[in-house]
Amino acid sequence: MSARFPVARPRRLRRTSALRRLAAETRLAPADLVLPMFVKEGLAEPHPIPSMPGVFQHTRDSLRKAAHEAAEAGVGGVILFGVPAVKDAVGSAGDDPDGVVQTAVRDLKADLGDTLVVMTDLCLDEFTDHGHCGIVTESGHIDNDATLERYAAVAAAQAAAGSDVVAPSGMMDGQVAAIRAALDAAGHPELPILAYSAKYASAFYGPFRDAAECAPVFGDRSTHQQDPANADESLREVLLDLEEGADMVMVKPAGAYLDVVRRVRDTVDVPVAAYQVSGEYAMIEAAAERGWLDRERAIDESLLSIRRAGADIVLTYWAVEAARRLGELRTGR
Numbered sequence: 001m002s003a004r005f006p007v008a009r010p011r012r013l014r015r016t017s018a019l020r021r022l023a024a025e026t027r028l029a030p031a032d033l034v035l036p037m038f039v040k041e042g043l044a045e046p047h048p049i050p051s052m053p054g055v056f057q058h059t060r061d062s063l064r065k066a067a068h069e070a071a072e073a074g075v076g077g078v079i080l081f082g083v084p085a086v087k088d089a090v091g092s093a094g095d096d097p098d099g100v101v102q103t104a105v106r107d108l109k110a111d112l113g114d115t116l117v118v119m120t121d122l123c124l125d126e127f128t129d130h131g132h133c134g135i136v137t138e139s140g141h142i143d144n145d146a147t148l149e150r151y152a153a154v155a156a157a158q159a160a161a162g163s164d165v166v167a168p169s170g171m172m173d174g175q176v177a178a179i180r181a182a183l184d185a186a187g188h189p190e191l192p193i194l195a196y197s198a199k200y201a202s203a204f205y206g207p208f209r210d211a212a213e214c215a216p217v218f219g220d221r222s223t224h225q226q227d228p229a230n231a232d233e234s235l236r237e238v239l240l241d242l243e244e245g246a247d248m249v250m251v252k253p254a255g256a257y258l259d260v261v262r263r264v265r266d267t268v269d270v271p272v273a274a275y276q277v278s279g280e281y282a283m284i285e286a287a288a289e290r291g292w293l294d295r296e297r298a299i300d301e302s303l304l305s306i307r308r309a310g311a312d313i314v315l316t317y318w319a320v321e322a323a324r325r326l327g328e329l330r331t332g333r
Ligand code: PBG
Pocket: 121, 122, 123, 124, 125, 126, 169, 170, 204, 205, 206, 207, 208, 209, 221, 276, 277, 278, 279
């Protein structure tokens, strides 16, 4: 008898939903989620982004309202991206004290205080007329060190406005050290840096570039963002950023780079974030719209998988929806 039947029965723990919940190895909480938000200067009405159904370029007012909803859902934080009214070659709007991001930060901090973390993406691509993340030389190259000086100025402006965390996403060498020094010199030694340390030159950023109006007018970002072929390189980038003073590190995109998330998690002892980017969002939304996927299950599975791979913090455009669903789960949906 016993020889004919298996002794080990992993299915015992899968029998009921209550058992499955008790035995789950991975849990996701609203506080783990960060919502990326877009705010555009001079906009009269919120503007829907066609390639990201449900995501908007916000007006100053609609941003406040949406951030309020995020706080109510228990989301851990928001990260702000700004679209200025005027762009130029050096991205002057990025460090204008009254620039679109600085204004938005002051609004949200005044409204929400400490109920959630207000982060600011720190880059130049939304502010430059050529759409590149830095200063472009005459030959069309991105000048690393000239760009660092601009990042330092943007960091000081975001800090002065009250940002809780600055998140440099430009992938310039030495950017974390330059920003740390600028923050310290400006009297903000307590302000943390979330470094986009392992950021790949990815096709999955497509819809974002519509939302942030920052597609490069020539060339691409492959001289500064990482080659998708490389994973060891991510560990070098992460360790460099930590040496330079990063307080948290990020892997981006998330879904196609879960191996990198896991390796980073196993290597460092700071919080690890992963960014589920615009293209990951668009793929599931588009398939669900056609009835090809169960939308909610696909969203929840994608988020849980990023967490299972080792991310402590997940940046996702579904943050509010997912947080509400997690809230329901906790109270026994
Ligand atoms: C650069 C930046 C990008 C994203 C976040 N920060 C775009 C890029 O590097 O081209 C992409 C986010 C997304 O696709 O959701 N400031």
